[in-house]
Amino acid sequence: MKRRNKIYLYMTMFFLCLYIGLLALLYFSEYTDSDATIRTFSDAFWYSLVTMTTVGYGDVTPVTPMGHAVGVVFLLFSAGMIVTLMGAVLSFVTSEGLPFLMLSLQRKKNWYYFADYSIESNTLAENICKEDPDAVIIFGEKKDSQMEFPDYPCLFISASPARIVACKKNAGTKCKIFFMKENDIGVNIRAVDIYKLPVEVYARTTNGQERLSGNIRFFHSYDCCARQYWRSKPLCSHEDTIVIIGFGNYGRCILERAILTNVLSVNQRVAYHIFGDSSGFLDMHRHLHRMFSINETSETGDSLLFHEKPWEARYEILERADRIIVCDDVETNGWNIYWRLHKYYKIHGHIDLYSNRRAPGVSYFGTNEEIYTPDQIMRTSLNKAAITINEIFRASVSYPTLDWDELDDFHRESKISAADHLLMKIRILLKDEQVTEFTAETVERAYQRYCETKQLEGAQDMYRRLDHMRWLRFYTFYNWRYGPVRDDAARQHPMLCPYAELTQEQRRERDAAWELLGSIDVEI
Numbered sequence: 053m054k055r056r057n058k059i060y061l062y063m064t065m066f067f068l069c070l071y072i073g074l075l076a077l078l079y080f081s082e083y084t085d086s087d088a089t090i091r092t093f094s095d096a097f098w099y100s101l102v103t104m105t106t107v108g109y110g111d112v113t114p115v116t117p118m119g120h121a122v123g124v125v126f127l128l129f130s131a132g133m134i135v136t137l138m139g140a141v142l143s144f145v146t147s148e149g150l151p152f153l154m155l156s157l158q159r160k161k162n163w164y165y166f167a168d169y170s171i172e173s174n175t176l177a178e179n180i181c182k183e184d185p186d187a188v189i190i191f192g193e194k195k196d197s198q199m200e201f202p203d204y205p206c207l208f209i210s211a212s213p214a215r216i217v218a219c220k221k222n223a224g225t226k227c228k229i230f231f232m233k234e235n236d237i238g239v240n241i242r243a244v245d246i247y248k249l250p251v252e253v254y255a256r257t258t259n260g261q262e263r264l265s266g267n268i269r270f271f272h273s274y275d276c277c278a279r280q281y282w283r284s285k286p287l288c289s290h291e292d293t294i295v296i297i298g299f300g301n302y303g304r305c306i307l308e309r310a311i312l313t314n315v316l317s318v319n320q321r322v323a324y325h326i327f328g329d330s331s332g333f334l335d336m337h338r339h340l341h342r343m344f345s346i347n348e349t350s351e352t353g354d355s356l357l358f359h360e361k362p363w364e365a366r367y368e369i370l371e372r373a374d375r376i377i378v379c380d381d382v383e384t385n386g387w388n389i390y391w392r393l394h395k396y397y398k399i400h401g402h403i404d405l406y407s408n409r410r411a412p413g414v415s416y417f418g419t420n421e422e423i424y425t426p427d428q429i430m431r432t433s434l435n436k437a438a439i440t441i442n443e444i445f446r447a448s449v450s451y452p453t454l455d456w457d458e459l460d461d462f463h464r465e466s467k468i469s470a471a472d473h474l475l476m477k478i479r480i481l482l483k484d485e486q487v488t489e490f491t492a493e494t495v496e497r498a499y500q501r502y503c504e505t506k507q508l509e510g511a512q513d514m515y516r517r518l519d520h521m522r523w524l525r526f527y528t529f530y531n532w533r534y535g536p537v538r539d540d541a542a543r544q545h546p547m548l549c550p551y552a553e554l555t556q557e558q559r560r561e562r563d564a565a566w567e568l569l570g571s572i573d574v575e576i
Contacts, residue, residue, distance in 0.1 A: 074122050075100060081118035088115050100126055151209045152219055159223035161186045165216050165230065165251075167242050168193050169208070172232045172256075172273075176424040178204055183426055190216060192242060212242050217249050230429075231255040237268070254429055258301070269430075276428045277406070277418045278305035281377075283475060285404060285417065287314040288485045291374035292322050293401075297363050297389055298380035299328025302406055302418070306379055307356075311340075311529055312469050315522040316476055318514065323355040325373070327363040334358070343528045363389075367397060374401040379418075383407055390414070437471035438464065440571050445564040449557065460540075462530065469526045470519075470565040477566060480518070481505070490572075499569035506566075516562040517551045523562070524548065 075096045082090040089112040090096050099112045103126045114123050155163075164180055166173040169191045177189045181204040189206035192213070209216070213229050220227055229251050237243040237255035246253055247268055257270040287294075287310070294310070296303050307326060314322065334340065345355040359366060370376065376393065380386040383406070390405045407416040427433055439456045445467075446453045456464070478498040479487050487494055506512040527548055535544025547558055 071100070074125060078114065078119055078122040081116050081122070082114055085116055088119075089113060090119065099123075103127060151207045152211075154207065155188070155190070155209075155216075155219050158188050159220050161188045162225050163188045163190060163216070163220060163227040165190045165192060165213055165227055167213075167229070167231050167236065167240055168233065169195075169199070170232055171420060172424050173230065174202060175420040176230065176232070176426070176429060177206065178202065179421070179425045181205070192216070213246055213249060213251065217251060222250065227251045228430075229253045234258050234273075252430075271429050271431075272305070273423055274301040274305040275309070276423045277302060278309040279472065280422050280428065281306060281404070281417045282309050282313050284422075284488050285415075286476060286479065286485070286488065287316060287322065288374075289316060289320075291401075292320075293325070293369070293373045293375075294322060295325045295327070295363075295369060295373040295376040297327045297376065297378050298386065298406075299326055299330050299333075300379075300381035302379040302381055303328055303377075304333065306377060308529070309472075311344075312522075312526055313472050313476065315473065315518060315525065316480055318517050318521060321350060321353060321355075323349050323357060325357045325359060325366075325369050327359050327366075330358040337529055337531065339528045339531050339533055342533075343525050364392075371398050372400055376401065376403045377406075378403060379406040383409070431468075434468055434471050437474065437568060437572055438467035441467045441470050441564050441568050444567050444571065445561060448560060448564055448567075466523075466526055470522070471568070473519075473522055473565065474568065474572070477569070481569075495569060495572060502566055502569060512563075513559075515566055516559050519562040519565050520547075520551045520554070520559075522565075 075093065078090065078099070079093050079096040082088040082096070083092070090099055095112050099114070101107075102109050103123060114120050162184055164177065164187055166177060166189070173191065177191075180187050181189065189202075189204065191206060191208045192211060193208060194210045195201070195208035213227075217227055229246065229249075231237045231240060231243060231253070233240075234256050235258060237246075237253075237257075243255075247266070249267070251267060253268040255268060255270050257272060258274075259270075296307055299307075303326070307324065310324065334346065340346065340356065343353070344350075345353060347357055349355050349357065363370065370393065376399065378386045378389050378393070380389060386406055390403060393399060393403060402415055405414055405416045406418040407414070408419050410416065410419070422428075442453075442456050442459070446455070454463075456467075459467075475487070475490065478490075478494055479485055481498040481501040482494065502515070506515060527545060530543070532543040532545055532548060534546070534548040535542065536546055538545050547554060547561075551559070
């Protein structure tokens with residue numbers, strides 16, 4: 053294709069030079085003759101057009117022998133020149149020429165490049181267009197003739213990220229690159245040397261890793277689903293029995309996010325019953341028993357109960373559950389479980405079903421529209437809140453601490469986990485379990501409530517105790533344990549102890565996550 057384009061280009065340049073030369077020859081041979089009707093260069097140009105298009109108005113004609121000779125050349129080569137010019141124009145339109153021209157006119161806008169076109173890519177691109185009026189969507193492949201064209205402006209260009217970046221010429225914001233297939237960045241040839249480009253890269257993965265190099269960030273679609281689930285359907289104070297059916301990718305992430313986020317009272321006693329293949333989970337998270345009762349219901353704290361028998365055999369658990377989460381990785385299996393639960397069991401609570409299909413009367417979650425959003429994939433607002441928490445924390449302690457850019461991935465994730473719990477803090481402060489979104493009004497009221505109540509006896513101590521409980525869960529989940537001196541390599545920390553054993557300064561460290569309410573942007 054590229055070779056053919058070059059041939060068209062060279063032929064076009066040759067005929068264009070020949071054409072201009074003939075026009076000049078015609079003009080200079082005619083304008084001195086007293087009987088000539090071709091006296092200006094524009095007359096010569098007009099004569100060439102009516103001759104090559106075979107219109108032949110006859111209003112201007114050559115009268116000199118040289119003029120006649122040029123006219124014969126125009127007649128002989130008119131068809132070839134038109135075909136060549138049309139071929140060049142057609143090649144420009146059907147190849148990448150026209151899309152790249154359109155891109156060059158929009159260099160200062162925000163470019164979003166997708167390595168391929170898929171359902172996930174289309175959903176994210178559509179959500180980006182809704183939020184960013186200056187978005188330029190680029191799909192790095194040619195449009196399939198059977199493909200339905202998206203409802204938003206976009207370009208299909210079979211070009212590498214490097215070529216797209218070269219076209220942008222560092223104008224405006226950095227180009228954002230998306231690899232939407234699972235683990236695609238490891239095999240996609242377009243990802244080769246992408247870390248060298250001045251771009252922001254977001255790659256879908258299944259291993260949970262957050263970063264590869266400075267400009268490459270991973271996102272985990274299962275974790276995005278779990279994060280959105282607990283945000284839109286948060287744990288309520290009356291719920292003490294939660295059932296999870298299906299412990300594949302979605303089930304594991306939903307339980308992990310519950311462990312890290314579902315902290316609403318220092319006296320809570322929530323029992324999570326998990327049905328599915330849990331082999332290896334407790335081996336990987338070998339210190340969870342320090343924060344949870346494992347396989348035995350606790351009277352003083354939360355419990356994790358993993359069942360070897362199929363869920364059908366434990367009807368007594370299903371019937372008393374406050375919430376049943378059906379999250380089999382295979383969506384059709386989940387629907388089958390959902391209908392069987394409704395048909396054969398007396399359900400006390402409600403059932404939430406993982407499904408990308410909407411159905412009336414069904415409490416579902418995990419649609420592409422919910423998962424593939426700019427904020428879920430790029431985590432801009434969540435990261436912004438985490439950075440603010442780190443700044444508040446640094447200002448509240450007397451010893452040296454690292455700024456955001458100096459933190460490793462684990463300690464960044466620690467701050468992100470604190471930001472994830474922010475909505476739960478608002479619900480606790482406002483005593484309103486219906487709050488599922490951040491608004492300026494709710495954030496302002498929550499922070500005002502925090503400022504008022506922390507002065508009351510025992511209130512601030514309770515807030516600190518609650519966030520310490522959340523912090524302990526995070527570190528325990530990642531296999532940290534108590535040590536008299538902090539040792540990151542050995543995963544030991546002196547604050548991994550009961551709240552009563554903390555120093556006063558260590559207790560004050562827990563204020564940062566609450567003080568964040570007074571500093572956050574409502575867009576979180």
